[in-house]
Each structure stands twice: as structure tokens, then as C-alpha cells.
Amino acid sequence: MNDVASTFKRIPAEDLAWLGTNPVPTKPYYDPAYFELERQSVFLKSWIHVAHLCEVPEPGSFIRCDLEFARASLLIVRGRDDRVRAFHNVCPHRGTQLVDEAAGRQSKFSCPYHMWTFGTDGALLSAPDFDAFHVDKADCSLVSVRLEECGGLLFVNFDQDSPPLRDWLGAYAERLEQMPVARATTFAQYSYDIAANWKLTYDNFQENYHLRFIHPRSGGAGIGGDNQFGYPATMGFEGPHRTQRIWSNPAPDLKPFQRAAAMRGIPPLAEQGLLDLPYGRDYLAFFPNLFLIGTPTQPFSHTVYPISADRSRGVVRVYWVGEDRDASHRFAREYSVAQIRDIHCEDIAMIERGQNGLASGALKHMHFQSMEALCRHLFNEVDSRVQEHARKMGDVL
Template structure:
């Protein structure tokens, strides 16, 4: 019997009426000019998740991130004081990239071209024959990028003075800190590139309308006679961010034996590491513009969709864990759960790219969101409002300059 006290009812259109019902313009999902506005108004100004503190556990630990939309290579480093800093991966002599490795541990960073050497806090330590230069070492420190951490997750911003991260997260900050990701020590990762706009790609993962059609085998627990489309129990809107609570079919057929074993072992490992099922276990946290995280303690799943161009994106899917594998069966459980996530994603990819091909044709002037695609509509409205505010600001700036 379903554990809900009353039969499932989808969130009513009346409760979501404030989002509107008009068709959404199609052009922002393929137009290079609109993508350029998004790049400047949103991605060059907001906080973006690029990793987790478990990747840089010790002094000198670093990770490198290539951010195509910013034409930037970024170093995130843990310093001797345990502080986390982010720098452009560029020697201040003549621009040569300092690091080619994706991750590692170093006490200093030396340019391979002329051996200018920098500390983990970005200061220039030494440079051959520096007396011949007409500048001081302080002026040659590595260019910094804003960086902050919440719930163990590392965020960067290209803005000169971004809003404090916790202020930007608002009431979601404390909820995120209570999730297992805040204590994670390791993760499995799956990276993919897709010929699709970042919004079109992201939207696929914030609506359940497609579950019964694209995932008939894998969506058994997420759909059922009571809720044939697997619509969420509730939605939450937090400024530009949003949440939804996932519905579970308590009458779903029992999973196959390997899945039962995997979930059982994962549950044992979670309990052994003090991970409890929280009130947010069924919640999906979507942080503007391109990140979401599932609260589930067993498949603690995050997904970042990073824009590359108007019609191409890169996705990074992670399952976070607390503690290393303690047995072969625990290793199997974690690998199985990651493989399951990849299998489900493989079912999505083709239809996302097919949608992009259709939009690229210019045949549609508008697309349509139904009531339960509320998160998709909210994302577009948040993006478009930010773009319009940016356009108004730049136009005003031009008028003032004139």
C-alpha cells in the first residue's frame, strides 16, 4: 500500500499560476546571439559548482578545470594554511599555462617556459634574472578567481565581487549542509558531451513527463497506476533556485536480484558511516543556473551541465560517497549504482539531441511547457529575466557613456 495518507494528486495549476502558461520562445535554445548574452549575463557572473573538497584533501592538492565559455583554465588549490583558492592557470610572465595535469599535489607551480615559480597562495616566489624586469613580484601574483565552499562543494565565480555564496543560496544553504555530500570523501564520476543546448539538456532532468516513454524499464519505482507520469509530490521555488520532492511508487515490483544486493550493501555502508535518511532524502535541489543534487543517501547524485556553445554542452554526473570501499560487495554496490545512472542517462541522450536538431531547423517559433514542467518554465524565466536585466544595464551604461 502506498504510504501517502491520501491518493496522489499532482500539484495544481492554480498553485503554479504565477509562473504563467504562455508558450516559450524557441530561439534561446539554439541562437548563438542569445547564448552570448547568457554567457555574459549569467555564466560570467554567478556561482558555478566545479568540484568537491574531497578532491583537494591536503596542502598543495589541486584540481584543474577547463571552462570553455570563459576561455579559461582554472587551478583550485588547497594552501599551506588549509585555505582553498582559485587562480587562472596562466603564468603572469607571458601567459603560458602552468599545469597540464587534471589533478595532483605540488608545493609550488613552475612555468615550463621560463621557470617563474608560484606558491600555493598565488604569490610569485622566484623568476630567473628578475632584476631585469620593470615590475615587482607582488604585481606578478597569479590572477585570482572568487571561490567558496558550501556542503563540501566548491563553487567559483568570474565576477569581480560576487554576492556571498551563502547569501546566493539563501535558505537552501543549511539544507545542503545537512546532506551526505557535506561529508563526502570520494565519488564516482561520469563525464559526457552532448550536441544540445545547456537548457534543453538540463530540462530533461527536471521533469518527469517523459519517464514512462523513455524509461519504461528503469522508471518502475517512479511511476505507477496512481501516478502514471511520476509527477513530483511538491515543488519549491527559492529565488532563482528550485526544489521538487520525488514521488515513489510503494507498489512497484521488486527490483532484480543484483539491484537488491546493491541497494542493500549501499544502505549498510551508509548506516556504518552515520548517514541517516533525512527529511530531504527525496528532494531534488536545483541551483541556478546549471547544477542539481538529489538528497538520496544511497544514490547521492549530482549533475552539472556546462555550456560549450549554443548547441553543445558538457555534463558531469557524480555519485558521492562517505568512506572508502570496505569490501568487494560494497565496491560492487557503488559500481552498480553508478552503472544504473549511466544506463538511464543513455536512454535520455538520443531524444535530447533529436530535440536540438529539431529546434536548430528554426521550424518552431515557440515551445510549450505543461503545468508539471514547472521547473523547466521557472529556469527559462529566471534565465530570460537575468538576460533582460543585463541588457537593460548595458544599454543604460551606453547611454550614460554617451
């Protein structure tokens, strides 16, 4: 896209002052008690990204999704009626997990313990000597979890009272549906475990203030000229969600093979109409833990799942439409994934150093500047929910 001016103008601080300017308390980034309230009030009551439609392309296709924050293993399956559903990966007989495989395709699911067998719609089909249980089959179906889709992405919600997904996403639902991820038929994925709080991990990817110092070699496309810190061109907020438009360096310091990798992927993108999609330089952050970037050459999502107060897991996916068409196209895709992974690897150690420093208790507060507004917005949204939940529970933070 060419709509980002080459002359950078910093977003005025007064335009972001409504988010607050005070120091932010550090305890929410390492305290187990705060994490437990956060788990209850944020993650068990929000729409959480877990998969993509292309992972369950035909009836019987399934994936297993383990979510530590919910203490749950989920079975996501496309039924014979073509509907995609989510169930707890738990046999209602004695609680045995049904599926060990990460993914596959099958017409039914049998518990390995006592062979209770379920259809792809979760209904109990058969169970040995079932008459001895004095219960109806209809009361022994797999336990379902709310699952909805937008822009090809699948989200689950453990709260029956939460609004539907599209209401939750608000105006960003339409934007999501216009991003390359909505057309994806496959993806490349890598994940990483990190010894850091999920917010501290997520925040690293919400601000560019660090690019100049941590990524001088790999961040050439995002810093330089009159924007030495790679600050965003614009920011926006929609309820608990937020966005920023990534500034594009008009004269990036790219090596010849980097330019070649980018250019070799351009013709297929043009043929698929992906170069003309809006929001190509936009970063969309969906509360609480997902963000996407829609650039056609590297459309990717990054989800940060909490594990404990000081541990989290990041899952990064780069999405593609169609299979590799030739060796050059394959090279462009592989390089795209490698480039993102290399950049993220440069962040991990620094995030963990931050976690170690905060967990020491030496600091009671830390500081966000105006161009770290997305970090402050996330903290505000999380903390407001935690504080409200604590009041209802009679807890004192």
C-alpha cells in the same frame, strides 16, 4: 524516507500559475547571439559548481578545471595554510598555462616556458633574471578567482560584485549542508558531451513527464500506480533556485539483483547515520546549472556546463563516505553508478533530437505544462537576466 504518501495527488495547476502559462520562445535554445548574452549575464555573474573539497584533501593538492563558457582554465589548490583557492591557470609573464595535469600534489608551480615559480598561495616565488623586469614580485602573483564552499561543494564566481555564496543559495544553503554530499570523502564521476543547448539538456532532468516513454525499463522506481508520469510530490522555489520531492513508487518493479544491490549498501549507510538525513527524496536545483539528489543510496550531483549555443557537457558525480569495505559494498556502489549512467544514456539521443528540431526554426515557440514548472522557472530566471543585460548594452533581442 517514508514521508511521501503512497497515494499521489497532483500539485494543483493554480499553485504554479504565477510562473506563467504562455508558450516559451525557442530562439534562446539555439541562437548564438542569445547564448553570448546568456554567457555574460548568467554564467559570468553566478556561482558555478566546479569541484568538491575531497579533491584537494591536503596542502599542495590541486585540480585543473577548464570552463569553456569563461574561456578559462582554473587551478584550484589547497595552500600550506590549509585554505583552498582558485587561480587562473595562467603565468602573468606571458600568459602560458602553468598546469597540464588534471590533478596532483606539489609544493609550487613553475611555468614551463620561462620557469617563473609560484607558491600554493599564488605568490611569485622566483623568476630568472627578475630584476630586468622593473616590476615588484607582489604585482606578479597568479590572478585569483572568487572561490567559496558550502556543503563540501566548491563554487567559483567571476563577478567581484556578486553576493557571497551563502547569500546566493539562501535557505538552500542549510539544506545542502544536510545532504550526503557534505560528508563525502570520495566519488565516482562520468561526463558526457552532447550536441544540445545547456538549458534543453538540463530541462530533461527537471521533469518526469518523459519517464514513462523513455525509461520504461529503468524508471520503475519513479512511475507506476496512481502516478503514471512520475510527477513530483511537491515543488518549491527560492529565488533563482528550485526543488521538487521525487515521488516514490510504493511497489516498484525491481529485479532481484536490483534489490540486492540496494540492500547491500544499506548497513554501511545506517552506521554512518545517512539514512536519517532529511531531504532524502529531494531534488535541489541551484541556478544556473547544478542539481543534486540526496537519496542515501545514490547521492549524486549533475552539472551541465555550456560550451556553445548548441553544445554542452554534463558531469555526473555519485558521492560516497569512506572506502569500499567489502566486495558486496563495492558491488552496491558500482551498480548505483551504472544504474544512473544507463538511465542518462537513454536520454542523450532524445535531447539531441529535440535540439535538431528547435534549431531548424520550424517552431517559434514550445510549450511547458504545469508539471514542467521547474523548466519554466529556469527559463524565466535566465531570460530576465539576459533581457536586463541586453537593455543595458543597447541590444535588441
